[in-house]
Amino acid sequence: MYSFWIIFKQAFKTKAMTKSFMITTLVVVASFFLLANLPSIIESFDGDDGSQQTLQVVDETGQYTEALQAQLDQQDSAIQLEASALSEEQLRADVEAGEMDAFLVIEGDDGITARYVAESATESAQAAELENALQSLQTARVAEQLELEETELAQLFAPVEMEREALAESSKSQEELSQARGLVYILIMVIYIAVIYYPNMIAMEVANEKSSRVMEILISSVSPVKHMFAKIAGIGSLGILQMMIFALAGYLAIQSSGSDLTEGVFSVMGFSEVKFSTFFYAILFFLLGYFLYAVLAALLGSLVSRTEDVQQLMLPMMILIIIASFIAFSGISMPEAGYVTIASYIPFFAPLVMFLRVGLLDIPLWEPLLSIAIMLMTIGILGWFGARVYRGGVLMYGSSQSLKDIRRAIKLGNEK
Amino acid sequence: MMTLSIRNATKQFGDFTAVDDISLDVAEGQMHGFLGANGAGKTTTFRMALGLLTPTQGEVLWQGRRISYADSPDIGYLPEERGLYPKMKVQDQLVYLARLRRMDKKQAEQGAKDWLERFEVPHYANKKVEELSKGNQQKIQLIASLLHNPKLLILDEPFSGLDPVNVEMLKKAILDFQRQGATIVFSSHRMDHVEELCDDMSILDKGKLVVHGSIREVKRTFGKQNVRIHSDADITALSELPGVEKFTPQRSGGVFRIADEAVGQNLLARALELGPVRQFALEEPSLEEIFIEKVGRAHV
Numbered sequence: 001m002y003s004f005w006i007i008f009k010q011a012f013k014t015k016a017m018t019k020s021f022m023i024t025t026l027v028v029v030a031s032f033f034l035l036a037n038l039p040s041i042i043e044s045f046d047g048d049d050g051s052q053q054t055l056q057v058v059d060e061t062g063q064y065t066e067a068l069q070a071q072l073d074q075q076d077s078a079i080q081l082e083a084s085a086l087s088e089e090q091l092r093a094d095v096e097a098g099e100m101d102a103f104l105v106i107e108g109d110d111g112i113t114a115r116y117v118a119e120s121a122t123e124s125a126q127a128a129e130l131e132n133a134l135q136s137l138q139t140a141r142v143a144e145q146l147e148l149e150e151t152e153l154a155q156l157f158a159p160v161e162m163e164r165e166a167l168a169e170s171s172k173s174q175e176e177l178s179q180a181r182g183l184v185y186i187l188i189m190v191i192y193i194a195v196i197y198y199p200n201m202i203a204m205e206v207a208n209e210k211s212s213r214v215m216e217i218l219i220s221s222v223s224p225v226k227h228m229f230a231k232i233a234g235i236g237s238l239g240i241l242q243m244m245i246f247a248l249a250g251y252l253a254i255q256s257s258g259s260d261l262t263e264g265v266f267s268v269m270g271f272s273e274v275k276f277s278t279f280f281y282a283i284l285f286f287l288l289g290y291f292l293y294a295v296l297a298a299l300l301g302s303l304v305s306r307t308e309d310v311q312q313l314m315l316p317m318m319i320l321i322i323i324a325s326f327i328a329f330s331g332i333s334m335p336e337a338g339y340v341t342i343a344s345y346i347p348f349f350a351p352l353v354m355f356l357r358v359g360l361l362d363i364p365l366w367e368p369l370l371s372i373a374i375m376l377m378t379i380g381i382l383g384w385f386g387a388r389v390y391r392g393g394v395l396m397y398g399s400s401q402s403l404k405d406i407r408r409a410i411k412l413g414n415e416k
Numbered sequence: 417m418m419t420l421s422i423r424n425a426t427k428q429f430g431d432f433t434a435v436d437d438i439s440l441d442v443a444e445g446q447m448h449g450f451l452g453a454n455g456a457g458k459t460t461t462f463r464m465a466l467g468l469l470t471p472t473q474g475e476v477l478w479q480g481r482r483i484s485y486a487d488s489p490d491i492g493y494l495p496e497e498r499g500l501y502p503k504m505k506v507q508d509q510l511v512y513l514a515r516l517r518r519m520d521k522k523q524a525e526q527g528a529k530d531w532l533e534r535f536e537v538p539h540y541a542n543k544k545v546e547e548l549s550k551g552n553q554q555k556i557q558l559i560a561s562l563l564h565n566p567k568l569l570i571l572d573e574p575f576s577g578l579d580p581v582n583v584e585m586l587k588k589a590i591l592d593f594q595r596q597g598a599t600i601v602f603s604s605h606r607m608d609h610v611e612e613l614c615d616d617m618s619i620l621d622k623g624k625l626v627v628h629g630s631i632r633e634v635k636r637t638f639g640k641q642n643v644r645i646h647s648d649a650d651i652t653a654l655s656e657l658p659g660v661e662k663f664t665p666q667r668s669g670g671v672f673r674i675a676d677e678a679v680g681q682n683l684l685a686r687a688l689e690l691g692p693v694r695q696f697a698l699e700e701p702s703l704e705e706i707f708i709e710k711v712g713r714a715h716v
Contacts, residue, residue, distance in 0.1 A: 002518055003488075003515075003516050003518060006512070006515045006516055007516070010512055014504070209501075212499050212500065212501060212502055213495070213497045213498060213499025214499040214500055214501055215499065216468075216493075216495040216497065216499060217493065217495060217499055217500075217513060217560065217561075218516065219468065220466050220467075220468055220491070220493045220495075221485075221488050221513070221516040221517050222485065222488065222516050223485045226485075395463075395468065395469075
């Protein structure tokens with residue numbers, strides 16, 4: 001056990017002290033704070049252009065500008081209208097010269113016709129707001145002409161009440177689902193990146209020790225199996241630490257952002273009603289996925305003699321993870337699909353897909369438990385198998401770049 | 417007491433027999449030298465002794481048992497393919513590798529310092545291994561193999577690639593280490609190193625043990641001697657005498673290989689008939705000669 005801890009600590013420490021690890025951590029933490037403060041940052045930029053929101057209007061009839069302004073104000077729009085003294089041609093020239101972003105032309109007596117002239121179509125948000133306001137204006141004018149009563153008008157515009165009701169017991173109400181979706185999406189993303197990033201680190205570590213030939217000294221001192229699992233545990237702990245730093249940074253970023261994000265954009269993503277179990281499952285499936293893929297990565301890493309060959313041999317594993325992510329991300333919109341259910345029991349897909357299901361559906365407890373049991377069994381089998389490959393693989397040098405070498409390695413390991 | 421005992425060990429890799437039915441014992445506190453051409457099976461034998469490979473047949477015992485990882489603190493190994501962490505600092509690396517052999521941290525730190533000083537490279541303690549010259553890396557590698565004070569030290573080609581000054585330094589360190597009671601097994605390309613350092617030796621050829629025993633014994637049982645005669649006269653004709661197996665002419669005279677000591681006296685008498693003899697010597701065969709005779713080709 002003593003040497004297990006020595007390797008564990010060494011793996012943890014050397015990786016934690018690398019520049020790439022520190023920079024990655026810092027960049028991600030910084031981007032969290034940046035993202036959380038993005039609304040206020042954008043606002044502060046907009047603040048300077050506040051007066052620029054003034055829009056020149058060419059109003060031929062001269063009767064719409066004021067009414068439109070009133071309508072815009074009612075819509076909480078920032079647009080300020082200003083009747084232009086210039087002709088349309090002159091304004092066009094100004095827009096073309098870049099002196100003005102856009103202007104509006106309103107024509108017509110009976111029906112309102114308007115033209116929004118801008119240098120590019122990117123000002124469409126403003127255009128949409130104007131269109132909305134003009135539409136209301138038009139409706140009000142027609143209603144007035146038809147001499148409709150206030151109540152009749154209200155009836156005309158009464159929205160339809162439609163509520164979706166799901167009969168399946170496992171499905172959550174639409175409201176709950178859309179709330180959970182954002183959170184689950186982000187957590188799947190995190191698990192996905194983690195099961196690629198950390199196992200890759202392990203494969204590189206193992207390949208590095210092999211290519212620098214220090215491996216022979218290591219495995220003459222400590223059993224290869226112990227070496228492998230100590231390494232996996234060490235880098236796994238590093239992963240947990242990094243995730244915890246990210247989680248803390250994310251929390252602090254939201255807290256410090258000033259603007260009340262929990263009620264703003266983030267409420268749509270389900271951050272307002274954080275479910276403890278979702279996070280619990282996220283950590284659980286992250287760990288299971290990590291161990292599963294880490295053992296596989298150590299196995300593959302032990303087969304190569306040069307670090308350059310690692311990526312090539314890791315490809316099949318990466319494909320597995322990518323397929324898992326496809327299933328998981330496509331399943332977000334339809335978590336009850338049959339293929340999602342099946343995939344959630346396949347060990348290599350389960351970390352992402354079963355997490356998706358427990359996150360989005362109210363499935364009975366035995367389902368995730370069964371999936372977890374299958375994963376644990378697979379990790380056990382893979383660990384046993386991986387240890388045999390590893391034992392032979394670390395002694396094997398040459399141009400090993402294909403999975404066929406697994407057989408050679410097991411043979412060498414068995415002869416051991 | 418026999419500490420390391422190889423008993424009828426055979427190792428096959430598929431159809432290839434790397435080591436073929438080797439039996440030998442290394443007594444406690446002895447230095448044993450392995451000679452053999454590349455691919456003769458030295459490294460495979462060492463790996464079997466270390467427990468990295470299991471013999472296809474036979475067994476390798478240390479103090480009566482198979483070596484396991486429980487013996488890790490008692491064993492030191494210098495692999496033929498040198499390997500250290502290129503980016504780790506020398507001191508950290510030595511301490512880490514010693515601790516893997518379950519040495520106490522404080523002792524390892526002190527030991528590493530002492531050894532670096534002994535090899536006159538204390539200033540490398542905080543340098544990365546990749547910044548060191550090959551010779552200095554090898555010193556670090558040797559320290560890594562014996563820092564934890566193993567009872568059995570296995571060195572695969574410890575002197576290859578070193579300059580003569582460093583060879584002497586390492587030789588002395590290894591001899592001192594043996595005097596402290598360690599059993600040492602090493603392989604070398606250089607016959608003179610084996611001759612100088614070892615009590616016992618073996619020669620491996622294509623996986624077979626062709627010579628084995630103490631150096632004196634090996635030379636004696638070889639049963640052949642060299643007669644060196646320096647004379648002003650041309651003594652080439654003497655090579656035709658019965659009992660002379662081989663004649664190597666030299667600038668003033670030559671060396672005769674003989675199977676019987678009596679032939680030597682006969683050679684001297686005949687040489688004196690031809691002219692005055694400046695030098696006459698009866699010499700033991702060198703290991704080089706024994707090697708060539710047994711293996712049938714020169715040692716690379």
